[in-house]
Every structure is written in structure tokens, then in C-alpha cells.
Amino acid sequence: MSLQNILENWSKYRRGAEEGGHHKYEHRWGMAINLDLCIGCNACSTACYAENNLAVVGKERFAKGQAMHWLRVERYWDESINTTSSVAPEYPEEGASFLPMMCQQCNSATCEPVCPVAATYHTPDGLNAQVYNRCIGSRYCSNNCPFRNRYFNFYSYYESAWPEPMNQQLNPDLSVRDKGVMEKCTFCVQRIRAAKDKAKMEDRKVQDGEFTTACAQACPTSAIVFGDRLDPESKVAKLWAQQEVKLGVYKQHKQNPEKRGYRIFEELNIDPSVMYMERVRDSSI
Amino acid sequence: MSKRYRIKALFSDFEEAFAALSDIRHSKVPGVSIDDVKLNSPIEHPEIEEVLGERPVHIPKLTLAGATFGLVFGFLFLASAQATFLVQPQGGKPVIPLPSNFVLVYEMLIFFGVWTTFFAFLFMSGLFRKRGNLYSEKVSLDQIGVIVEADEAQRDKLKSLFKTHKSLEIREEEIQ
Amino acid sequence: MIEKDIDEQIKWAKINADVLRSMENPRRAYWITFFICIAMMACAVTAEIYQYNTGMGVTNLNNPHMWDMYIATFVFWIGMSHSGTLLSAILHIIHADWRKPIYRFAEAMTTFSLMTAGFFPMIHLGRVWNLYWVLPYVSDRGHWPNFRSPLVWDAFAISTYLSASMLFLFIGMIPDLAICRDNARGWRRKIYTVLSLGWVGSDRQWRNFRKTYLLMACFLIPLAVSVHSIVSSDFAMSIMPGWHVTSFPPYFVAGALYSGCAAIITLFVMLRYYFRFEEYMTVAIMEKTAKLTFAIAMVWTYLNLIEFASTWYGHDIYAKELLIAKATGPYAWIFWTMLFCGMVVPFALAVEKFRRHMPTMFxxxxxxxxxxxxxxxxxxxxTLSMAHDPHQWYIEWPSIVQWAIVFGSFGWFGLLFLVFVKVFPSVSMYEVKEMVFHRRRLVNENAAKEYSRRASDRKGAGGTPELKGA
Incomplete structure (x- = not known):
């Protein structure tokens, strides 16, 4: 009943950001990505395609920027091996560095307040959820995402992405999206759901390392670590603590400035849940 | 009981028409009050109030009521919707965010204000009536019509008054 | 030369006849334009059917470019809608009676460009069949729109503005519809009888009419300002560089007035030429409109420059880099054309010779x-091409589908306007009569003084005042 709803639940939503925001969080899923370990193999991206029923759109549409890769590996040529000489690198790939980029599950996500129909919202797991059925495709959320990590179904991709018998490989745990809706990385919410359900049935808490996302699972160098930030014993929480990176701030004040951890665009006060560890540059050794 | 007539005189000279009204006001025709006089004119004459006397317009009150309704209802509507739609609060903001509600309530105030004004105008200004036999199409062109309801006794006096003021045409009909 | 807004000796019967003449017997040029507009609309409808069935991808929209020409055109049409009603209302309140011959078509322009603009948010939605989810209706699932989204504010603001400007247009037209009723025959008379709602011009009707019209004008001024501010918050409320600009609301309102005034001038010249309305849409009124446009152009120029300055001196590197990219990047030719046409060309309006020359003004x-x-x-x-993440920088141009729909929107606007000028009087007859009536009363008292002042203004001291009319 709505009045009851107001009286009982409102105080929960009135809590300030310093007390952990508006939710009593059950979990706060987060990631730590060590860029020094990333070799740019794209296994994470491929695993994501397989796990999340992402459509393969074909060369032409990919070139047009209409691809659906929830996780993309960004390449930057920010450093040449011959930093001291002015000679052009022998291969164009020389000095490439890689950055796996997926939805950062921001705790003050800019995509959420702009959606006209509230199709995207924050879950008590600290996830930025997208409700496909509610989405009307105004694409405002994607425009307001500084990472550009939201992907729109520009066509009915499913019609051509999985010709027989490839449709047999679709993951039954989540839907196949039709044209006109926005989608993005969910931190493999179907795996989270399964793990939580299993833990509930066995009457215990979710264990760290019990499950992981498809990208973290596929990474050959274990560059991607996934876990619950609220569990102080989890690997991801330890990494964040070790790198002195905190949630809920827009600027990190580190005791040791040598620590490599950072969050992308955190100065925009969006509070991302993914920490990156900067690559150790060849030039700095 | 004597017969009652509705008499309409058409003038092309507006000054003469106003003079005729002024005569009626100053009781040149006994038994005919200025309150029995109606005017049909092709344009708006704010200056006619000096002669006709001030007649009330109630639309602003209704507009105020409508706009206030828009303000109060708008806020309560939005607030109650937001209070029960707890998916909405995101990113550390209150459940009923005042800044965005100001914007929406502002629009709802104007929305209800405008529609009330419109409907008040439709119902308060005597529209949706038959034009009657006395209606002359010349009024929509360039002539002004003065309509008086009078008893048989004053009928001829009125007509002669209008004639002295160079009335072009006088029409009359019997009522009751 | 002595200039009057309107010749006050003009006969009222001539006013009626001239305006009513404009509403009958379309000439061949009218039908040609009419069918061109229909053909333009057919392009848009075809493109929209294709886009609806295939998906938004056919528009060349892509990941960084989620919005594009549709939204630009939406803002353009909303902007066009601003001058008519807003200027009409302001000029009505300050008793500037030169608005009277030109406000009707300007208000019609407002309403029609809003009706055009309203299509674009629908066209650009991915799932347009769920459009009504934006409206706050009571649902048994407890769903509401997100009232904090500027797109929902848009829905509120545009529906309010559309109803208010339509009502303003309609109320102002009722006495004229009664004139049409009295002069029409056959089925047209029946239509006008219904539309004029039994208007007979009684003192009670006029009294209420005056009050209603004033109240509507009072509502419309703040409303129009708020509508474009809200449209600007679609951008200003985001965090994107080049969008997140504090001065956007006044900048948008100034830009809206600017394009609306320019559109009024365009339609002014066209109607004047096509309907031979030289006696009502006079050069003097054109001069006043042009001066007003010039003033607004300078406001827009100022706001544009302070936007650049605040970006340049601010420390937002994303916004600054974007500004440089705008001026030097692939969109630079658009940027410089915009600045030239928006800041330099309006100075033509400051020259009297140009202001009085209709083709130049057009x-x-x-x-x-x-x-x-x-x-x-x-x-x-x-902004979308060059936002925060450099990996997602992408220059994109609209596809033929977008062009067709935008092209067709001009056809739709033209069609509405063409129907309007033949069904409704495009010059307000009763208000031109009022204007003439009041000027006739004034002219005898003030003519001599006024004329000598104007004559000396023009030629400097020593000119012989020409007295006439008194």
C-alpha cells in the first residue's frame, strides 16, 4: 500500500551519501583491472559476446559505429618504445596500450536521472540496471554517459546475428533484445543472481570467488578481478585498499602517490565502481 | 400587461451612437435605464465604459482559481507520484526533488490557468446563443448597434432619439 | 518621406474585402506550392515508414552520435515557434498597436512550428509505440515517468505551450470568424458559424474578450520563456562538454526569438507579395520588425560570445578542446557560416535602405x-563527436533518411500554413479596424506636431515641415 510504503520505506531513502547512499547495500559489486597485465587479446570481449547474447553486427555496421560490444578494448598509442629517438616506430602497433572498457556501474550514474521513463536505476547491489522492457529508446542515457558505454539496438540484430544452428548457443539465462532499446554491461547480472540464489538456498553468504563475470573468467592473465566491495576479505576490496582508492569521492587522496590505482573520470563526481591500475611504463623503469 | 419590445438601432457614426447612449444615461427617455442597453460593435471600445457604466467581468477570479488549482494539484500530484515510486530517487537526491518539481508545477499552473481562462471565457461571455432576428451583418463590418429593451410606452421616444442621432436603420421585435 | 504604420483613412469595408479576398479562389501558384508541400511530406512519410520497420540504424546514428539532426531540427522548430506568440503577447501588453496587422500569421506560425516540432521526439524514439510512457498516467503497476528527466519536462512544457498558443490564436480569431460567417455562403458559412461560437460583438462579449486576451497574453510570456529554457535543459542538465553550460537557457531563448523574428520577416514578405497586402503589411511595420530582429540578434551575439569566453577562460579541458575542435575540426565550415550569418549578416538590418527593400529582407x-x-x-x-572519451570520437553525417524527414517537416509546416491562409483570415480584420479607429481619433490632434518632428529628424534642422492630414 502506498501510504504504508511512504511511512515505512522513506527513511531508508532519505539517508545521505556519507552514510552509504540511499540504499542499505547488500553488495557493492566492483572490479579492479590491472592494465599492466592486459595484453589486449580481446578474450574478455569475446567472452562477453558469448555470455550476454550480444549480436555480431557485421563489418559494415561495425564501421558505422553501430556495434554492440558491451566490453571494448580501447587501444591507445601513447608511448613509443624508442621514446628517446625521433625515429618513427617500426610497426604501427609499437607502443600500444590497452584499456578494457565496460560499464563502470557508477554510484552517481549520470545516465539514471535523465531517463524519461526510469528504465535505468540503481539496485541495492550497487549495480546500474537497465530495464529493457521499460526502455523507449530516447537514447538520452547514452548521450549523458562520459564513457559512451551504452549501446543501442539500432536494428533487429537478432534476425541475422545467429543463423541456424547458431541460435542454439544463446544463453537462456537472459533475453535477446529487439530494436529500439538500450543495453549495456550488467556485470553479468544473471551470474550474480544465480550465485545469490544458491547461497540463499544453502543459507549462507555469497563467497568471494564463488563466481565471477565472463570477462574476468576468460582473461588469460587474470587482469580483471571481480568481487564484492563490501566484503573486506574479498580480493577486489583488498586491491582497492592496497591502491588506496576509495568510493564516494571525486578525488583520491593517497598516502603513497606511487600507487597506480585510479578510476576513470572520477573528477566528474560520478563515482565509478571499476578501479584501473595504470600500466607500468617502459619509460619509467 | 403592456408589450415589451427589443429595439435595435444601427449607426455608422460612432460618436453619434455614443451620444445616443449618453442621452439614455442622462434619462432623456424616462423609464429606460442604461442597464437595459446592449451594444453590438465591430471593434472593442474600452472607452464605452464611461457611457455604459462599469459592468463586471468575472474571468480573472476563475483564472486565479484555475491557476491555484494547477499549482496545488500539480505539486500534490507529482509529490504523491514520486513518494510512491521509489525506483526514481537516484544518485543521492531526495525522494521529492524540489528543483525539478518547480519546473513541472510552473508548467501545470499555466496549463490549468490557460484552460480555465478559456472555458471561463466560453461560459461567461454569452457565447453559444442564437444571433436572433435583430442581428445585422453590418455590425461585423463597420456599423455599431444599440439594443434597448423597452415597454411600448417608451418605444416611440427611443426611436425618435435614435433618429435625431442619425441612426441608419432601426429594427424591432416583440418579446414575451 | 512621411511614414505611417497604416493609412488611417482606409475604409473598413475595404479591410473586410481585402482580407476576405485572400481567403478565396486559390491561384495556380497556390496549388503548385500545395502539391510541392505534399510531395515533400510524402518523402518524409516514406522515410519514416522505412525507419520504423528497419530500425534507427538507417539514420546513420551510432554509438557516440545517439542524437543528431532530428534533435537539432526539433530545437529549430521549437525556436521558430517562439516569436509569434511571445512577441504578439508582449506587444499586446505594452500596447504597441503595430503588431495588429502581422500578429495573426505570426501566431499561426507558432502553432504550426510547434506541431512540426512535436513530431521529432517521436520520430527519433527507438520504440515510438511506447511514447505514452512519458506521460504521467496512473498505472496499476505503480509506474511513473522519471520526473527528474528533462525529457519529461519537455513533454509537460510542449503540451502546455501547444494548448496555450492554440487557444491564444483561436480566441484572437473569434471576432474575425464571425466576420467570415457573415460573409460566407453555403457549407463554409456552416463551418464558420460553428467556429465563431455565436459571436455577435455585444459589449458583454467584448468586455470578457478583452480580459481573456490580456490574461492569456500574461500567461504566454512566462510560458514561452520557460519552454525554451526547458528545451535547453535537455542539454544543460547533462554533463557533456559543450552542453553543460549555465548560460544555455537565456541563449536558447534569445536564439528562439531570433529565428522566430527572421521567420516572421520571411512570411511577411511572402504574404505581402502573394496577397497584395501592401496596405496592411506596410514598409513601416517591416522596419519596426527588422529593428526588433536586429536588437535580438545582438542579444544572441552577446550570449554566444560569452559562452565562448567562459569556456575559453574556464578550466574544463574537455569543453575547451571541444570549442577548438568546433572552430577547426570537420564541422568548422558550419561553425563559421553560423557565426557569419548570425553575427555579421544582421547588420544589414541596421541599414535603412536594406530594411525598406523587401527582396533584401527576404x-x-x-x-x-x-x-x-x-x-x-x-x-x-x-559534443557527441568529441566528448570525454577519445576512443569514442567519431565524425558522423546524417543519412538520406534523416534528410528526407527533415525536408518533409518543412513540407508539413508549409502545408499547414497554406491551409491556414485559405481557411482563416491571415490579417486580423477587427484589430486593423481598431488600429485605424484609434489613429483616426489621434491624427487630428497630433498630426501637425508629429509630422514636423519626423520631418526635421530626417533632414536635420532647417527642413520645411510638410503639414497634411490635419
Missing amino acids: VVSLLLNLSMYFERWMIVAP
């Missing part, structure tokens, strides 16, 4: 609106 007004269209493109597209 061309100038079109250039101004071109600048305004480019402005909207420069607001929407470059």
Missing part, C-alpha cells in the same frame, strides 16, 4: 534562419 531573413539551424546542429553534433 534573403537576409533566410540567411538568419540558416544560421539558427546551423547553431542547433553545432550544439547537438560536435
Whole structure:
């Protein structure tokens, strides 16, 4: 009943950001990505395609920027091996560095307040959820995402992405999206759901390392670590603590400035849940 | 009981028409009050109030009521919707965010204000009536019509008054 | 030369006859234009059917470019809608009676450009069949729109503005519809009888009419300002560089007035030429409109420059880099054309010789609106091309589908306007009569003084005042 709803639940939503925001969080899923370990193999991206029923759109549409890769590996040529000489690198790939980029599950996500129909919202797991059925495709959320990590179904991709018998490989745990809706990385919410359900049935808490996302699972160098930030014993929480990176701030004040951890665009006060560890540059050794 | 007539005189000279009204006001025709006089004119004459006397317009009150309704209802509507739609609060903001509600309530105030004004105008200004036999199409062109309801006794006096003021045409009909 | 807004000796019967003549017997040029408009609309409808069935991808929209020409055109049409009603209401309140011959078509322009603009948010939605989810209706699932989204504010603001401006247009037209009723025959008479709602011009009707019209004008001024501010918050409320600008609401309102005034001049020249309305849409009124447009152009120029300055001196590196990219990048030719047409061309309006020359004014007004269209493109597209993440920088141009729909929207607007001028009087007859009536009363008292003052203004001291009319 709505009045009851107001009286009982409102105080929960009135809590300030310093007390952990508006939710009593059950979990706060987060990631730590060590860029020094990333070799740019794209296994994470491929695993994501397989796990999340992402459509393969074909060369032409990919070139047009209409691809659906929830996780993309960004390449930057920010450093040449011959930093001291002015000679052009022998291969164009020389000095490439890689950055796996997926939805950062921001705790003050800019995509959420702009959606006209509230199709995207924050879950008590600290996830930025997208409700496909509610989405009307105004694409405002994607425009307001500084990472550009939201992907729109520009066509009915499913019609051509999985010709027989490839449709047999679709993951039954989540839907196949039709044209006109926005989608993005969910931190493999179907795996989270399964793990939580299993833990509930066995009457215990979710264990760290019990499950992981498809990208973290596929990474050959274990560059991607996934876990619950609220569990102080989890690997991801330890990494964040070790790198002195905190949630809920827009600027990190580190005791040791040598620590490599950072969050992308955190100065925009969006509070991302993914920490990156900067690559150790060849030039700095 | 004597017969009652509705008499309409058409003038092309507006000054003469106003003079005729002024005569009626100053009781040149006994038994005919200025309150029995109606005017049909092709344009708006704010200056006619000096002669006709001030007649009330109630639309602003209704507009105020409508706009206030828009303000109060708008806020309560939005607030109650937001209070029960707890998916909405995101990113550390209150459940009923005042800044965005100001914007929406502002629009709802104007929305209800405008529609009330419109409907008040439709119902308060005597529209949706038959034009009657006395209606002359010349009024929509360039002539002004003065309509008086009078008893048989004053009928001829009125007509002669209008004639002295160079009335072009006088029409009359019997009522009751 | 002595100039009057209107010749006050004009006969009222002539006013009626001239305006009513404009409403009958379309000439061949009318039908040609009419069918061109229909053909333009057919392009848009075809493109929209294709886009609806295939998906938004056919528009060349892509990941960084989620919005594009549709939104730019939406803002353009909303902007066009601003001058008519807003100027009409302001000029009504300050008793500037020169608005009377030109406000009717300007208000019609407002309503029709809003009706055009309203299509674009629908066209650009991915799932347009669920459009009604934006409206706050009571659902048994407890769903509401997200009241904090500027798109929902848009829905509120546009529906309010559309109803208010339609009502303003309609109320102002009731006495004229009664004139049409009295002069029409057959089925047209029946239609006008219904539309004029039994208006007979009684003192009670006029009294209530005056009050209603004033109240509507009072509502419309703050409303129009708020509507474009809200449209600007679609951008200003985001965090994107080049969108997150504090001065956007006044900048948008100024830009809206600017393009609206330019459109009024365009339609002024067209109606004057086509309907031979030289006696009502006089050069003197054109001069006043042009001066007003010039003033607004300078406001827009100022706001544009302070936007650049605050970006340049601010420490937002994303916004600064974007500004440099706008001026030098692939969209630079649009940027500079916009600045030239929007800041330099309006100075033509400061020259009396140009102001009095109708073909020049026509061309100038079109250039101004071109600048305004480019402005909207420069607001929407470059930000998306060059936002925060350099990996997602992508220059994209609209596809033929977008062009067809935007092209067709002009046809739809033209069609509405063409129907309007034949069904409704495009010059307000009763208000021109009022204008003439009041000027006739004034002219005898003030003519001599007024004429000698104007004559000496023009020629400097020593000119012989020419007295007439008294």
C-alpha cells in the first residue's frame, strides 16, 4: 500500500551519501583491472559476446559505429618504445596500450536521472540496471554517459546475428533484445543472481570467488578481478585498499602517490565502481 | 400587461451612437435605464465604459482559481507520484526533488490557468446563443448597434432619439 | 518621406474585402506550392515508414552520435515557434498597436512550428509505440515517468505551450470568424458559424474578450520563456562538454526569438507579395520588425560570445578542446557560416535602405534562419563527436533518411500554413479596424506636431515641415 510504503520505506531513502547512499547495500559489486597485465587479446570481449547474447553486427555496421560490444578494448598509442629517438616506430602497433572498457556501474550514474521513463536505476547491489522492457529508446542515457558505454539496438540484430544452428548457443539465462532499446554491461547480472540464489538456498553468504563475470573468467592473465566491495576479505576490496582508492569521492587522496590505482573520470563526481591500475611504463623503469 | 419590445438601432457614426447612449444615461427617455442597453460593435471600445457604466467581468477570479488549482494539484500530484515510486530517487537526491518539481508545477499552473481562462471565457461571455432576428451583418463590418429593451410606452421616444442621432436603420421585435 | 504604420483613412469595408479576398479562389501558384508541400511530406512519410520497420540504424546514428539532426531540427522548430506568440503577447501588453496587422500569421506560425516540432521526439524514439510512457498516467503497476528527466519536462512544457498558443490564436480569431460567417455562403458559412461560437460583438462579449486576451497574453510570456529554457535543459542538465553550460537557457531563448523574428520577416514578405497586402503589411511595420530582429540578434551575439569566453577562460579541458575542435575540426565550415550569418549578416538590418527593400529582407531573413539551424546542429553534433572519451570520437553525417524527414517537416509546416491562409483570415480584420479607429481619433490632434518632428529628424534642422492630414 502506498501510504504504508511512504511511512515505512522513506527513511531508508532519505539517508545521505556519507552514510552509504540511499540504499542499505547488500553488495557493492566492483572490479579492479590491472592494465599492466592486459595484453589486449580481446578474450574478455569475446567472452562477453558469448555470455550476454550480444549480436555480431557485421563489418559494415561495425564501421558505422553501430556495434554492440558491451566490453571494448580501447587501444591507445601513447608511448613509443624508442621514446628517446625521433625515429618513427617500426610497426604501427609499437607502443600500444590497452584499456578494457565496460560499464563502470557508477554510484552517481549520470545516465539514471535523465531517463524519461526510469528504465535505468540503481539496485541495492550497487549495480546500474537497465530495464529493457521499460526502455523507449530516447537514447538520452547514452548521450549523458562520459564513457559512451551504452549501446543501442539500432536494428533487429537478432534476425541475422545467429543463423541456424547458431541460435542454439544463446544463453537462456537472459533475453535477446529487439530494436529500439538500450543495453549495456550488467556485470553479468544473471551470474550474480544465480550465485545469490544458491547461497540463499544453502543459507549462507555469497563467497568471494564463488563466481565471477565472463570477462574476468576468460582473461588469460587474470587482469580483471571481480568481487564484492563490501566484503573486506574479498580480493577486489583488498586491491582497492592496497591502491588506496576509495568510493564516494571525486578525488583520491593517497598516502603513497606511487600507487597506480585510479578510476576513470572520477573528477566528474560520478563515482565509478571499476578501479584501473595504470600500466607500468617502459619509460619509467 | 403592456408589450415589451427589443429595439435595435444601427449607426455608422460612432460618436453619434455614443451620444445616443449618453442621452439614455442622462434619462432623456424616462423609464429606460442604461442597464437595459446592449451594444453590438465591430471593434472593442474600452472607452464605452464611461457611457455604459462599469459592468463586471468575472474571468480573472476563475483564472486565479484555475491557476491555484494547477499549482496545488500539480505539486500534490507529482509529490504523491514520486513518494510512491521509489525506483526514481537516484544518485543521492531526495525522494521529492524540489528543483525539478518547480519546473513541472510552473508548467501545470499555466496549463490549468490557460484552460480555465478559456472555458471561463466560453461560459461567461454569452457565447453559444442564437444571433436572433435583430442581428445585422453590418455590425461585423463597420456599423455599431444599440439594443434597448423597452415597454411600448417608451418605444416611440427611443426611436425618435435614435433618429435625431442619425441612426441608419432601426429594427424591432416583440418579446414575451 | 512621411511614414505611417497604416493609412488611417482606409475604409473598413475595404479591410473586410481585402482580407476576405485572400481567403478565396486559390491561384495556380497556390496549388503548385500545395502539391510541392505534399510531395515533400510524402518523402518524409516514406522515410519514416522505412525507419520504423528497419530500425534507427538507417539514420546513420551510432554509438557516440545517439542524437543528431532530428534533435537539432526539433530545437529549430521549437525556436521558430517562439516569436509569434511571445512577441504578439508582449506587444499586446505594452500596447504597441503595430503588431495588429502581422500578429495573426505570426501566431499561426507558432502553432504550426510547434506541431512540426512535436513530431521529432517521436520520430527519433527507438520504440515510438511506447511514447505514452512519458506521460504521467496512473498505472496499476505503480509506474511513473522519471520526473527528474528533462525529457519529461519537455513533454509537460510542449503540451502546455501547444494548448496555450492554440487557444491564444483561436480566441484572437473569434471576432474575425464571425466576420467570415457573415460573409460566407453555403457549407463554409456552416463551418464558420460553428467556429465563431455565436459571436455577435455585444459589449458583454467584448468586455470578457478583452480580459481573456490580456490574461492569456500574461500567461504566454512566462510560458514561452520557460519552454525554451526547458528545451535547453535537455542539454544543460547533462554533463557533456559543450552542453553543460549555465548560460544555455537565456541563449536558447534569445536564439528562439531570433529565428522566430527572421521567420516572421520571411512570411511577411511572402504574404505581402502573394496577397497584395501592401496596405496592411506596410514598409513601416517591416522596419519596426527588422529593428526588433536586429536588437535580438545582438542579444544572441552577446550570449554566444560569452559562452565562448567562459569556456575559453574556464578550466574544463574537455569543453575547451571541444570549442577548438568546433572552430577547426570537420564541422568548422558550419561553425563559421553560423557565426557569419548570425553575427555579421544582421547588420544589414541596421541599414535603412536594406530594411525598406523587401527582396533584401527576404534573403537576409533566410540567411538568419540558416544560421539558427546551423547553431542547433553545432550544439547537438560536435559534443557527441568529441566528448570525454577519445576512443569514442567519431565524425558522423546524417543519412538520406534523416534528410528526407527533415525536408518533409518543412513540407508539413508549409502545408499547414497554406491551409491556414485559405481557411482563416491571415490579417486580423477587427484589430486593423481598431488600429485605424484609434489613429483616426489621434491624427487630428497630433498630426501637425508629429509630422514636423519626423520631418526635421530626417533632414536635420532647417527642413520645411510638410503639414497634411490635419
